[in-house]
Amino acid sequence: MQDADVAIVGAGAAGLSLAHALTSPPGAGRVPSLVVVEPSSSGLRPPPRTWCFWESGAGPYERAVGASWRWLRVYDRRGRAVVRDISPLRYKMIRSSDFEALVGAHLDGLPGVRRAEGTVERVRAVGGGAEALLTTAGGNRLTIRARWLFDSRPRPLPPAARTLLLQHFHGWFVRTRRPVFDPRVADWMDFRVPQPRHGMAFAYVLPTGPHEALVEYTQFSARALTPDAYRAALLDYTGRVLRLGEFDVTSTETGAIPMTDGRFARSSGPAVFRIGTAGGATRPATGYTFATIQRQSRAIARAYRAGRVPVPPRPHRSRSAAMDAVLLHGLDSGVIDGADFFPRLFREVPAVRLLRFLDGATRLHEDLAIGLHTPVLRMLRSAAALPALPRRHFVDPPAPPPPPPPAGAPPGRPGIRGEM
Incomplete structure (x- = not known):
């Protein structure tokens, strides 16, 4: 049995971000003894991926930032481009492997911080705190007790809802023969792709050099595609x-x-709290999660240091959640055409204000002004339909497996060579 002030179940973006916030800077305020629980099997860990967000200046994970951009570009379906300078913000990309290495090195150097590996069988509140019951890779049982426990594991099913869409995606990190990318500009949304009957599709391009970029295809729709369809x-x-x-x-x-x-x-017991996507950190209408996780982690750390109950704050304001619900239903029902909606916002709303809006940082009068740049009648039609919709449990379609390398691909190079 291990005892700690705080236990964190899951070592992905949410779990590691909270561990970093609770221990940064080292020695500041009340720094808890901490146990971070991560899966012992690689098959239970999320696959490597990139996280994107915007911020001003250097953030706490700057050394893990693989690339950043001052300029964002959006293409509508007709190929018309709008380019915006988002300074003083920068749009930043972090690869999960770099983030894990940076935060892991920080935690490994701290006294009172321990790692535990195993399959979590149960999390529950107990007298005076909470405990996690684990089975290690060797088949041993391990109990971790803590005053507070934060659980970032994905929920088996999402909560009852009126609308559920998936933002599903597949991306290639490409290296071209000739210089074709402008590393100063990120293509944030490119709607020059075929659109599904319900929802929307777009691509984006995040260049890291003249020859290198992440090129990703994304859909907002009810179900994921097959590997062949993404390809x-x-x-x-x-x-x-x-x-x-x-x-x-x-x-x-x-x-x-x-x-x-x-x-x-946000909690499943007096001392058990959900964080990250499991606690609703994903912005419903955009899928952005990383920045919300950082705000959530900082708020929990402040509450802990002040001696308060460190319950995670609501991830999104009620007003933002209501607007997102209207947009989600509009996209799902076909009342709102996403391929027109998002380029119009980017074209007509100042870029920094739009990004602040997506972060939930705008005031009421700013939200109302932004709302005037949407298809108002269609938004009202979607809003009017919501009260009659029942909340129900959806079966959550699983994320598709990554497509296997084609025959003849070089070992360790999971990709293709294309001549287009």
């Missing part, structure tokens, strides 16, 4: 739209993010 979509986009010529795929990423107006519980 076909990316071949079409890199060939017909980007005209990359010959290129190599050096690595890939695949995933699915639930986008729902369900009400996420």
Whole structure:
């Protein structure tokens, strides 16, 4: 049995961010004894992926930032481009492996911080705190007790909701033969791809050099695609739209993010709290999660140091959640055309204000002004339909597996060579 002030179940973005916030800077305020529980089996860990967010200046994870951009570009379906300078913000990309290495090195050097590996069988509140029951890789049982326990494991099913869409995606890290990318500009949303009947689809391009970029295809829809369908979509986009010529795929990423107006519980007991996506940190209408996790982690750390109950704050304001519910239902029902909606906002709303809006940091009068740049009648139609919709449990479609390397691909290079 191990005892600690705080136990964190899960060592992904939410778990490691909270561990970092509770111990940064070392020695500041009340620093807890801490146990971070991570899966012992690689099959239970989320696959490597990238996280994107915007912030001003250098953040706490700056050394893990693989690339950042001052300029964002959006293409509508007709190919019209709008480019915006988002300074003083920067749009930043972190790869999960770099984030884990940075935070892991920070934690490994601190006294009172321990790691535990195993499959979590049960989390429950007990007298004076909480405990997690684990089975280690060797088959041993381990009990970890803590005053406070934070659980970031994905929920088996999302909460009852009126609307559930998936933001599902597959991306290629590409290296081209000729210089085709402008590393100063990130293509934030590119709607020059075929649109599904319900929801929407777009691509984005995050260049890290003239020859290198992450090219990703994304859909907001009810179900994920097959590996072959993602591959076909990316071949079409890199060939017909980007005209990359010959290129190599050096690595890939695949995933699915639930986008729902369900009400996420922030605790499952007096001393057991849910964090990250499991606690509703994903912004329902956009899928952005990383920045909300950071705000959530800092708030928990402040409460702990002040001696208060460190319950996670509500991840999104009620006003933001209500607007997201209207947009989600509009996209799902087809009342709102996402391929027109998002380019219009980017074209008509100042970029920094729009990003602050997506972060839930705008005031009421700013929200109302932004609302005037949406299809108002269609939004009202979607809003009017919501009260009659029942909240129900959806079966959460699993994220698709990453497609296997094609025959003949070089070992360790999970990609393709394309001539487009």
